[in-house]
Amino acid sequence: MKEFCLFVDGKDVDTGKYEYFPYSDRYIADFKKTYQIISKLKKGEMPEDAEEYIYAKYCVGDNELNKRAIESAYKASKIMRRMSVAKRRKILYDIHKNLVDNREKILELFAIEGHPKKLAEWEFCSMKNAFSKEILDSFKDSIWEEAGSMGEENVYLVRKPDGVVVLVPPKNAAASNSLSAAYCFLGGNAVIVKAPLKTPIATLFVWKNVIGTALKENGAPDGIMNIITGNSKSIMDEWLQNSKVNDIFFFGESENGLEIAKQAHNHNKKAILELSGNDNMFVWAGCDIEGATDSALDAFLGSTQICMLPKNLIVHEQVYDEFKDKLLKKVANLKFGLPSSEETFFTPVVKIKECQEFLDDALNKGAKLLCGGKKVDYTGTPTERGVYFQPTLIEIETDNPEMFNMRVIREENFFPVIPIVKVKSSKEAETKKEKDAEIFKKMLDIAHRNEYGLRASVWVKSAFYTRQFMKNIDNCALLRINSRHIAFSSYLPGQGGVGKTGGPYGEASFLVQKTTHLQGISLTR
Numbered sequence: 001m002k003e004f005c006l007f008v009d010g011k012d013v014d015t016g017k018y019e020y021f022p023y024s025d026r027y028i029a030d031f032k033k034t035y036q037i038i039s040k041l042k043k044g045e046m047p048e049d050a051e052e053y054i055y056a057k058y059c060v061g062d063n064e065l066n067k068r069a070i071e072s073a074y075k076a077s078k079i080m081r082r083m084s085v086a087k088r089r090k091i092l093y094d095i096h097k098n099l100v101d102n103r104e105k106i107l108e109l110f111a112i113e114g115h116p117k118k119l120a121e122w123e124f125c126s127m128k129n130a131f132s133k134e135i136l137d138s139f140k141d142s143i144w145e146e147a148g149s150m151g152e153e154n155v156y157l158v159r160k161p162d163g164v165v166v167l168v169p170p171k172n173a174a175a176s177n178s179l180s181a182a183y184c185f186l187g188g189n190a191v192i193v194k195a196p197l198k199t200p201i202a203t204l205f206v207w208k209n210v211i212g213t214a215l216k217e218n219g220a221p222d223g224i225m226n227i228i229t230g231n232s233k234s235i236m237d238e239w240l241q242n243s244k245v246n247d248i249f250f251f252g253e254s255e256n257g258l259e260i261a262k263q264a265h266n267h268n269k270k271a272i273l274e275l276s277g278n279d280n281m282f283v284w285a286g287c288d289i290e291g292a293t294d295s296a297l298d299a300f301l302g303s304t305q306i307c308m309l310p311k312n313l314i315v316h317e318q319v320y321d322e323f324k325d326k327l328l329k330k331v332a333n334l335k336f337g338l339p340s341s342e343e344t345f346f347t348p349v350v351k352i353k354e355c356q357e358f359l360d361d362a363l364n365k366g367a368k369l370l371c372g373g374k375k376v377d378y379t380g381t382p383t384e385r386g387v388y389f390q391p392t393l394i395e396i397e398t399d400n401p402e403m404f405n406m407r408v409i410r411e412e413n414f415f416p417v418i419p420i421v422k423v424k425s426s427k428e429a430e431t432k433k434e435k436d437a438e439i440f441k442k443m444l445d446i447a448h449r450n451e452y453g454l455r456a457s458v459w460v461k462s463a464f465y466t467r468q469f470m471k472n473i474d475n476c477a478l479l480r481i482n483s484r485h486i487a488f489s490s491y492l493p494g495q496g497g498v499g500k501t502g503g504p505y506g507e508a509s510f511l512v513q514k515t516t517h518l519q520g521i522s523l524t525r
Contacts, residue, residue: 002056004204006229007212008065009072010222015059021201024114025338026053028348028378028387055112058200061230066192066238072223073164073190074244079221081161081188087218088186089140094214095182096131102210106175109202115173116337116344119302122486123176129488130180138491139186139512154523159516161188162270163246166239168194168232170251170274172305172350175202177251177274180495182211183511185224189247192226200229236260240267247272247515254412254452254500261503272514273503274495276412277307277454279476281485282443282469284460285318285436288482292459293326295484296418300334300391303346304416307501308455310485311413313420314446316439320422324395327420328371331391336380346416348378348387355389355415358408365402367419368395392417398424398442404449412452412500421446440468447473453498453506454478457485475499477508 005012020041022034030053037053040046080088099106103124110120129135147155169178174196184191195203207227215225228235239245240263247270250257254276261271281299283292299310315323337344349355352375359373372392374382380390396403396419403409408419423442425435447456457480458469466481473479477496480487488494496502496509 001051001054004056004058004201006059006061006065006204007208007225007227008069008223009226010216013059013061013065015061015065017060017062018057019060019197020054021056021058021112021199022053023055023112025340028114028338056201058204059229060197061228063230063234063238066228066230066235067242069192069226069228070164070238070242070244073192073226076221076223077161077163077188077190080185080190080224083188083220085140085143085186088188089136091185091214091218091220092131092136092182093133094217095211096128096133096136098210098213099127099131099179102205106202106206106210109205110175111339113199113202114339114347116302116339116347117342118345119306119347122301123173126488126494127176127179129490130494131182132490134490136186139183139510143187143512143516152525154525156521156523158519158521159187159513160519162515162517163189164192164244165189165247165249165515166192166194166245167249168236168251169196169203170307171196171199172302174199175206177495178203179206179211180511181249184515185215185220187512187516189515190224190226192228194232194235195227195229197229197232203227240264240269245269249511249515250274258500258503270514271503271505272509272511273497273501273506274307274509275497275501275503276414276452277309277497277501278311278412278450278452279308279455279457279485280312280314280447280450281310282447282456282458282460283313283315283319283323284458284462284465285316286461287319287459288461289319289322289326291482293323293330295457295459295486296323296327297330297334298484298486299418300331300345300416301486303349303389304418305347305350305414306486307412308486310457311418312409312446313418314443315420315422317422317424320420324370324393324420328393331371331393334391336376336378336388338378346388346391349389349415351414352387352389355417358411358413358415359392359394359417362394362396362406362408362417362419365406366396366400367406367408370395370420372416389416394419395422396420397422398446410451436465440465444472448475450475451499452501454501455480455485455497457481457483477502477506
């Protein structure tokens with residue numbers, strides 16, 4: 001059985017208090033036996049077959065350890081800010097190298113935590129892309145920039161570190177999302193990571209073996225990186241009240257995140273928010289339907305329990321039937337199974353009761369069920385006790401007066417229940433130009449009614465409407481045109497959002513900028 005310690009002030013910390021992490025395959029296929037073994041381990045017993053079911057034991061911290069982490073991070077931040085930007089960039093170069101070197105181990109840990117291989121490989125791709133040399137170089141140049149000169153005056157734009165950045169990554173993809181916080185080191189900050197109490201394994205490994213190794217090899221001070229676990233509320237309360245914490249980087253549901261941001265503001269701290277998403281994908285007439293349906297299929301990755309997936313498919317009436325038929329055929333080929341299987345596409349649905357409520361609400365308000373709609377077990381067999389849910393597509397037409405009252409449209413959809421919205425023109429529109437203009441107006445209305453603002457994507461060939469989408473869709477952090485909704489691009493941020501996704505100060509988020517502050521410097525010789 002593997003053992004995972006916490007990490008504070010440059011040292012492993014064994015707290016003497018432990019939790020036990022099962023192999024997800026065992027947990028799903030034989031929950032009762034797995035639960036019994038964990039219960040015995042917590043009583044100090046060691047069942048003979050424990051190692052067949054339990055991958056690791058890991059330490060649990062308390063608020064005293066949290067306070068130690070804050071003190072060590074604060075001291076280290078005073079040293080780190082004096083390290084040259086070039087040396088800080090070298091740390092991130094080495095993080096990228098360590099990431100690539102540990103690819104197979106990271107994928108193995110993702111699978112143990114319950115991430116199907118297809119999901120795990122996408123996560124790793126996002127991690128690797130975020131630390132490419134081109135991106136690192138562009139960020140490095142933005143930290144200290146000579147803006148220009150006028151006579152004897154030289155003007156500089158400089159980003160100075162905020163200090164101590166604390167991080168709460170999401171439970172569903174903690175390791176991959178938390179990696180973005182390593183950019184805080186490029187800005188000269190110190191970081192404290194609160195690994196999720198129930199799924200900390202991959203996060204602990206990545207921060208200690210990938211990031212921690214790069215920091216140590218480049219002479220970063222002890223305490224610059226700390227990893228803790230423990231009670232979320234007590235840890236957050238300390239962060240909010242402690243004057244040595246500067247920035248709070250929080251992933252989670254919008255309601256919780258916006259309340260934390262409000263409290264952070266009251267305590268003169270910066271809140272960096274990655275909250276809920278309810279992304280729209282628009283499909284225009286004449287586009288690449290094959291590419292569009294492949295992108296739409298990603299909506300079911302990990303049973304839709306990822307914020308940046310396409311959650312609503314908004315389709316032009318002219319291509320609606322072709323799009324729907326192609327997508328239904330592709331959805332039928334998606335496989336259930338245990339996380340270790342290479343073909344598995346789905347994960348257990350955490351809020352499966354609410355999943356059924358969302359579906360029933362839509363059907364009661366006029367949506368039409370196209371496929372799915374039942375709870376199943378990991379083999380795909382329908383059962384009322386199932387913790388999986390069939391990939392479900394529902395049809396909604398824009399002349400349905402209840403459309404914007406449906407929860408699946410109005411709220412974040414964190415379940416495999418995906419609406420295909422058929423955008424129809426009225427009988428009054430006679431020419432193709434009139435129909436298209438009316439349909440675009442309706443699509444834009446759908447876009448602007450979205451209270452969340454993570455991503456949007458568009459599939460379109462028309463040069464005119466490409467420009468119209470680019471010009472008019474403005475309530476999202478990232479707009480992708482004619483590429484997979486969940487893809488990542490060099491030089492563009494993979495995170496950030498407006499509205500309920502990022503709060504009132506939300507935007508496309510570059511962590512170097514978010515965890516530093518701009519200072520203008522005038523030097524007259």
